[in-house]
Amino acid sequence: MTSKSKTPAQTPLLEVRNLQTGFKIDKQYYNAVEGVSFTIDRKQIVGIVGESGCGKSVMSLSIMHLLPKGIGKVRGGEILFEGTDIVGYNEKKMNNIRGKDISMIFQEPMTSLNPVFTIGFQIAEVLLNHQDITKSEARAKAVTLLKNVGIPRADQIVNEYPHQLSGGMRQRVMIAMAIACQPKLLIADEPTTALDVTVQAQILDLLKNIQEVNDMSIMLITHDLGVVAEICDVVLVMYAGKIVERATVEDLFEYPQHPYTQLLMEAIPKMEEEKERLATIEGLVPSVKDMPEVGCRFANRCPKAMPECMQITPQLEDTKGGHEVACLLYEESWPREERVGAR
Template sequence: MSNLVHKEASLLEVKNLETAFSIDGAYYNAVDKVSFSIKPGQIVGVVGESGCGKSVLSLSIMQLLPKGNGEIRSGEITFEGVQLNQLSDTEMNRIRGRDISMIFQEPMTSLNPVFTIGYQLQEVLFNHMKISKGDARQKSIALLKSVGISRPEKLVDEYPHQLSGGMRQRVMIAMAIACQPKLLIADEPTTALDVTVQAQILELLKTIQEVNDMSIILITHDLGVIAEMCDEVLVMYAGRIIERSDAESLFYKPMHPYTELLLGAIPKMDEEAGMLSSIEGMVPSLKNMPETGCRFALRCPKVKPECSAVTPLLEEVEEGHSVSCILYETSMPRKGVKP
């Protein structure tokens, strides 16, 4: 995106967010001291393996954490000057779907099987607008058209089971953009779709983003998607942001060993066929998370003895490129981005 965009005030600001789940009475941070901000019109990608806290992060922003065991323990989520984690449920309901909306991973289960497509689309409109039934129907047809569905007049009266996965994801997108939100959180929107449909959906998201000038948080574990879509990338590992940069420099100059390995794991067309490279081991579970030191130390090929003793901070190493790894701490004068 242009530099102009980056100078505006941020739309969403997350500061020191800690989201924890209670297991056997004790709390474990699934998202640990995460800070970032999103400017209007920006597409921010969040990548990481499964279990890195990407989805928990998005649920925290939407205040959709499972009641009872998931909880925001500290930190601030500020959206347009309003602190979302201080709002009551009723106040949050006014924001959800109107200012911030969300697309889910599984289009097959994200639509209610007992209602028609049109009914579910109109529900968003009725929730947030004063609109007559006839107008709502017209608007829902227009919305379906805008997400590239070819026979919207018929589709409004159909049920979810009559639609393919790609179509359902389009309907989900139509629902999400119905009230022209300022921020769209897309939680792995293409993971459940096949490759050709994936490209179409991404294309659609990008078009809608340009037309409506909204910001998108795109959660994915597909680096190809990131390269295609995003202005800025957050790499998450075990609940922490370990690298933050614009999409281009992340691909040309990955800094954190984890990012390097992630990029190395992408199969390449021009290489000899052989074993796919992968990262040894797994993300430690919440209960087994090392308390001090770098959380990637156990799997890191460049590990040093002090890695497990010193907790690295996310520091800006180059203009617009921050990384949290002790390999880079001495390379520059300390410029702590976050505690």
């Protein structure tokens, strides 16, 4: 950290405290995100992993105030961006933040661009909304941005429409739009899932570069542990709307502690090892409508589950040097040999 950014460095860039996001089904709210707390520091890349339906995307949409109106709602908790709670912000205040301080890229580069406007127009729109510049300045800046994200013939592409570009190129355009105002936080929701591996490698490289150049933080949502290992600093593992493990990327892959994380890692076929069978996780993520009230939410699928797991809700606790896990096997009060056995 340089000296000039010392004061704001005291507060983390983003702090989420006990966030609860619910969806209305049959006139009743069910929580898809249940009491999630975490922080993202400046210049940090935080990965959020989990299976589909575990609440990763809902969490990011809650931060951006992009939940479907009338159906999804933040029902509790705080989202502190640079120390100020933005949960209660109205649309006008959020418009000042979105795109300028926090921006987002989505999984589907095919559908997140507007098909009837040129690429240049769409990038310039962001700039004109947040900065006091003229149209021609915005346009020139759009060309520079396109060049920065590695688009060839940027001065021609700027006049083209999204359908004229390939998937990887569209994702680059999305990134150009997202970083147009040099946001402090970029939320990337499965940014490479729809892309081929060679293009994925290009996009990951690009994200990493931009993160370093712009001193930006990234919240990367993905289901691909390979992508996480590649670029993240800190990883949060989510299951059924809760964080079950939080660790630095090295710690997580070296000593995965939660049984869910362990299974997730053994389930992927790896290049360097020969394995006849892969680990599986029996059963399914419980639906939001019938989440267990007490107890661990993974208990019914967990191979290490004990009778206590159904009665005691495990809390996220520090097991060693910042490695946090929510599992009874690691609770201090639990017999020592059991805990060793779990690792």
